[in-house]
Amino acid sequence: MKLEIKKEVLKAINEGKGVVALESTIISHGMPYPENYAMAQKVEKIIRDEGAIPATIAIINGVIKVGLDNDELLYLSQAPNVLKVSKRDFGYCVSKKLTGATTVSGTMIVANLAGIKVFATGGIGGVHRNGENTFDISRDLEELASLNVAVVCAGAKSILDLGLTLEYLETKGVEVIGYKTSKLPAFFTKSSEFNVTHRLDSAKEVAALLDAKWKLIDGGVVVANPIPEKDSLDEKMINKIINDALVEAAEKGISGKETTPFLLAKVKELTEGKSLEANLALVYNNAKVAAQIAKELESVSK
Ligand code: PSU
Ligand code: MN
Numbered sequence: 001m002k003l004e005i006k007k008e009v010l011k012a013i014n015e016g017k018g019v020v021a022l023e024s025t026i027i028s029h030g031m032p033y034p035e036n037y038a039m040a041q042k043v044e045k046i047i048r049d050e051g052a053i054p055a056t057i058a059i060i061n062g063v064i065k066v067g068l069d070n071d072e073l074l075y076l077s078q079a080p081n082v083l084k085v086s087k088r089d090f091g092y093c094v095s096k097k098l099t100g101a102t103t104v105s106g107t108m109i110v111a112n113l114a115g116i117k118v119f120a121t122g123g124i125g126g127v128h129r130n131g132e133n134t135f136d137i138s139r140d141l142e143e144l145a146s147l148n149v150a151v152v153c154a155g156a157k158s159i160l161d162l163g164l165t166l167e168y169l170e171t172k173g174v175e176v177i178g179y180k181t182s183k184l185p186a187f188f189t190k191s192s193e194f195n196v197t198h199r200l201d202s203a204k205e206v207a208a209l210l211d212a213k214w215k216l217i218d219g220g221v222v223v224a225n226p227i228p229e230k231d232s233l234d235e236k237m238i239n240k241i242i243n244d245a246l247v248e249a250a251e252k253g254i255s256g257k258e259t260t261p262f263l264l265a266k267v268k269e270l271t272e273g274k275s276l277e278a279n280l281a282l283v284y285n286n287a288k289v290a291a292q293i294a295k296e297l298e299s300v301s302k
Pocket of ligand 2: 137138256
């Protein structure tokens with residue numbers, strides 16, 4: 001695949017400076033305009049404030065971009081019919097010269113080709129509830145299985161089956177690190193009933209783990225960073241809303257790649273915007289930790 005890497009990003013990669021990849025499905029499908037545009041700019045600023053370089057990844061008119069300028073961010077935030085691009089969509093999107101927003105899996109593929117090791121997002125995809133029957137398992141988990149990219153996220157939403165998601169990640173050999181926690185965060189809430197594989201308490205330790213792992217074996221790492229306490233939502237309220245959203249999705253026969261965007265939009269609607277605020281807070285928190293890890297990696301891998 002041919003990539004167009006923004007100048008400052010390429011320079012940072014070549015000099016071994018900290019770079020943080022950012023996905024774009026969260027912009028096009030995860031949040032409404034104008035909040036999505038403000039979010040996309042603010043995460044980049046947070047990363048810069050930590051001394052690292054942000055690289056938002058997307059496909060603009062068929063060109064795979066690593067690092068977007070402000071006009072491109074704005075375009076992606078407003079453009080109708082932006083394609084949601086996971087691994088299976090690259091050929092179509094590029095050959096038809098379409099605009100596409102990369103999911104966690106799509107972003108990992110591009111980040112890996114560009115040589116970016118750290119990636120910040122909100123939540124990863126996973127095994128959907130009833131996935132044992134529908135086979136609805138996000139491609140995100142396959143890319144985590146094989147690519148040397150660390151994904152800093154707030155765990156996964158309980159629109160998914162978190163237990164099955166962890167089992168799948170274990171089968172695929174993905175280390176799921178709790179950042180200052182032993183419990184898997186559940187996106188809107190700080191924890192779930194599930195344990196992570198290992199807990200680490202600093203960006204330095206995470207960087208050391210990545211370095212040690214990648215000297216031996218290939219594969220992704222999940223850095224599960226809980227939403228800050230003050231921003232987390234009430235667990236009972238959010239669980240009820242997620243259940244209602246799941247019932248509605250089943251009634252409407254939503255399936256395939258529409259499932260996750262449908263559930264996200266429904267949760268947002270039913271929480272009257274509270275979920276959006278929480279979503280923003282956790283993304284900013286993840287960007288900060290990802291930038292710190294990227295900075296620590298600068299010294300560790302020399
Ligand atoms: N979960 C969220 N917010 C998101 C997504 C997931 O809480 O924006 C997006 C990410 O881009 C993720 C994708 O990679 O949805 C997963 O989609 P699917 O379940 O269709 O694989
Ligand atoms: Mn799916």
